[in-house]
Amino acid sequence: MWRGESMQDGYYLSTYFHIGPLDYLTGTCIRHDPNMALFRKEGGDIRLIRYWELERFTGHKQHRQSFYSREHATGVVNELLGPLGLSLEDMTEVWGTPGLATCSDYHSLDDFPDLSYHSISHLFSAVMADSRLFYEGNVLGLAVDGIPDDVVDREAGSKPFFAGCLVRRGKLELFPVQSPGPLWDWSSTYYNLREGTLMALAYASECAVNPVPLELPPAYDRNFNIWEHDYLRPLIEAADKLCERDARENPACTGFDPRFTERENKISAVMKQVQEASIALMERNVEAILDTYGVKPEETYLALAGGYALNCPTNSHLMRKYGFKGMIAPPCVNDSGLSLGMGLYAFYRKMSPARIRFRLGHAYHGAAGGPLEEVLRSGTFAGCIGSVTPLEENRAAEDLCHAPVVWFDGPAEMGPRALGARSLLGDPRSPAAKDALNAVKQREWWRPVAPVILAGEVGEWFEEGCPSPYMLHTFRVKAEKRELIPAVLHLDGTARVQTVEDAPSTRNLYRLLRAFKEATGVPVLCNTSLNDKGEPIIQDIGEALHFALVKGIEVAYINGVRVQLVNHGSYRARAGAASFPRRIEFSRVSPEEREAAMLRHNPHRIPLEILKFYMERIERGGIERYDLTDPKQARRLIREVQLHRSRPGEREARDPEA
Numbered sequence: 001m002w003r004g005e006s007m008q009d010g011y012y013l014s015t016y017f018h019i020g021p022l023d024y025l026t027g028t029c030i031r032h033d034p035n036m037a038l039f040r041k042e043g044g045d046i047r048l049i050r051y052w053e054l055e056r057f058t059g060h061k062q063h064r065q066s067f068y069s070r071e072h073a074t075g076v077v078n079e080l081l082g083p084l085g086l087s088l089e090d091m092t093e094v095w096g097t098p099g100l101a102t103c104s105d106y107h108s109l110d111d112f113p114d115l116s117y118h119s120i121s122h123l124f125s126a127v128m129a130d131s132r133l134f135y136e137g138n139v140l141g142l143a144v145d146g147i148p149d150d151v152v153d154r155e156a157g158s159k160p161f162f163a164g165c166l167v168r169r170g171k172l173e174l175f176p177v178q179s180p181g182p183l184w185d186w187s188s189t190y191y192n193l194r195e196g197t198l199m200a201l202a203y204a205s206e207c208a209v210n211p212v213p214l215e216l217p218p219a220y221d222r223n224f225n226i227w228e229h230d231y232l233r234p235l236i237e238a239a240d241k242l243c244e245r246d247a248r249e250n251p252a253c254t255g256f257d258p259r260f261t262e263r264e265n266k267i268s269a270v271m272k273q274v275q276e277a278s279i280a281l282m283e284r285n286v287e288a289i290l291d292t293y294g295v296k297p298e299e300t301y302l303a304l305a306g307g308y309a310l311n312c313p314t315n316s317h318l319m320r321k322y323g324f325k326g327m328i329a330p331p332c333v334n335d336s337g338l339s340l341g342m343g344l345y346a347f348y349r350k351m352s353p354a355r356i357r358f359r360l361g362h363a364y365h366g367a368a369g370g371p372l373e374e375v376l377r378s379g380t381f382a383g384c385i386g387s388v389t390p391l392e393e394n395r396a397a398e399d400l401c402h403a404p405v406v407w408f409d410g411p412a413e414m415g416p417r418a419l420g421a422r423s424l425l426g427d428p429r430s431p432a433a434k435d436a437l438n439a440v441k442q443r444e445w446w447r448p449v450a451p452v453i454l455a456g457e458v459g460e461w462f463e464e465g466c467p468s469p470y471m472l473h474t475f476r477v478k479a480e481k482r483e484l485i486p487a488v489l490h491l492d493g494t495a496r497v498q499t500v501e502d503a504p505s506t507r508n509l510y511r512l513l514r515a516f517k518e519a520t521g522v523p524v525l526c527n528t529s530l531n532d533k534g535e536p537i538i539q540d541i542g543e544a545l546h547f548a549l550v551k552g553i554e555v556a557y558i559n560g561v562r563v564q565l566v567n568h569g570s571y572r573a574r575a576g577a578a579s580f581p582r583r584i585e586f587s588r589v590s591p592e593e594r595e596a597a598m599l600r601h602n603p604h605r606i607p608l609e610i611l612k613f614y615m616e617r618i619e620r621g622g623i624e625r626y627d628l629t630d631p632k633q634a635r636r637l638i639r640e641v642q643l644h645r646s647r648p649g650e651r652e653a654r655d656p657e658a
Helices: 021-026 070-084 117-127 131-136 181-191 195-204 228-240 244-249 262-293 312-322 335-351 372-377 393-402 431-440 455-461 479-484 504-520 541-551 568-575 591-601 608-618 631-646
Strands: 010-016 035-042 045-053 091-095 138-143 162-168 171-177 300-305 326-328 385-390 405-408 422-426 450-454 473-477 494-500 524-529 555-558 561-565
Touching (some): 010 335, 021 591, 021 608, 035 070, 045 070, 045 335, 091 335, 117 138, 162 262, 171 262, 181 262, 195 262, 228 262, 312 473, 372 385, 372 541, 393 405, 393 504, 494 504, 541 555, 541 561, 541 568, 608 631
Parallel strands (some): 300 326, 450 494
Antiparallel strands (some): 035 045, 138 162, 162 171, 405 422, 422 524, 473 494
16 A cells, blocks of 8 residues: 555645744744645645745745744634635644644655755755656756754754755655855845845946855855855955955956945955856756766756745856756745645655646735725725726736836735736836836835746847746846847846746736737836835735835736726825735734743743844754753853853854745
């Protein structure tokens, strides 16, 4: 009897959350970007029914807070399941989060005890995104991330952090690989900027310095501090010593780009080299696997997951250099996709040796929100709605020629990038559109916006253009087309591209692009995410209308309906510029309850900064466990943490970034 025979049909829930009272109380981040996937099993067919990213419902970017208790987590999960008429009681099994999980046979700890479960979950979000390719083709997979969490896999900190695999007609071989993720994580920490901002700045300024020699570390080094002392720190220090005069006169530097501040020039110079080093490491991963296993790239798909898979220039470089048959990746390649990978691994494990049948198909598995009519009847936007008419693509094209519009269309996309379900769209033919979009989102003037293009036109506008439905590729704009779409160009003439097919999930956007092409000759629009600075992408219709009114946007397209907005000033005076309330209020513990709970869990009042340091390190296995209710152990903990923090070169505790 194979294991799958005992696996019932029904609903299965995979969750990437964490439950911990002290972590909740201290704000310690154990898992960030928490998410939840609902599957339906019918025989060998697995369907993804709905996908939730918690940040979109709480309004906290990357949502780094743990749940206080099982009851707290259950309440939020049931609130998310409620619109589907479901609750946790309707689930056949629940996986992924200790305290919520209903079984313990879903993970990889017994099958692959020497590899991180976190990385294997990333891998399966990509390699099993189309099970037909998994069972009938060759797939080279890389999970390239920052740090694995160890909520399920308590030994994650003592294993190689990153995993790769080779799949040949369903036969899976797993092994450790290296990731450039720690380089970007350290850079993000040092400069206090998100990785995407660092990458954009690398390509925005022309400033560069001579390379600092990079000696690649031993293969499969599990050290998170990889390269930090030997490469990144000397590189940053060399750049920090430059002043504008030195930059002009120093032959090792191209000089500062006058459009940018001194700090921005230095960051750009550093990140150019970090990008080159990252690509070199990814090449070494790929070449080692190709050589070891003797596979031919032209007969093999490249599957990528983990936060570094958001690095579009690297993805496109690997595809061009090695000529892989195709690339597989989910739209949620970072930690926002872990419940997808956890669920797919669980089905693969529990149903083996039978094949599972699964295909992700598209990105639009998020919640759709309530009906527009209900939002308008609520009275929240009274006096601010001018007209409500059906979508006419030609009129929408005219609106875009005038100014950016809010575009809200159906279920939300999965992952960190807007793919036309929750987007701000603009006219790519003038840099003014990019300036307007960056002003709306309070972003730096130099931040690029991405192009979305009719899939059939990508080869006409971009060199070596190919399908890129999840905005995971960078292509060079053809020279003769560059002056036609300046708003989406990077300094080097490239752009991060999304392609759109005429499919049910993207039909409105496809028709809009076609109408814009008929009106202007350009089958491209500017596409950036529908969110303000420091906020997650908007989830519901009320949030979208609030955003448009606060930002002075005149037209919003909501699920195939054109909404003309008026009296923006009166709305701002009434509602203010604060964010529209999100659906879920996550902090459900009153100040009095919080104080009482902290006293129960920390009766000897260990200072918060020491307690948080301890909580972060205990999850990484870097410090002894203590009974915080024992006064002697509490005092010893304080001494131990003070000793840790006093050691030369000791890195301050920080949230894990993956």
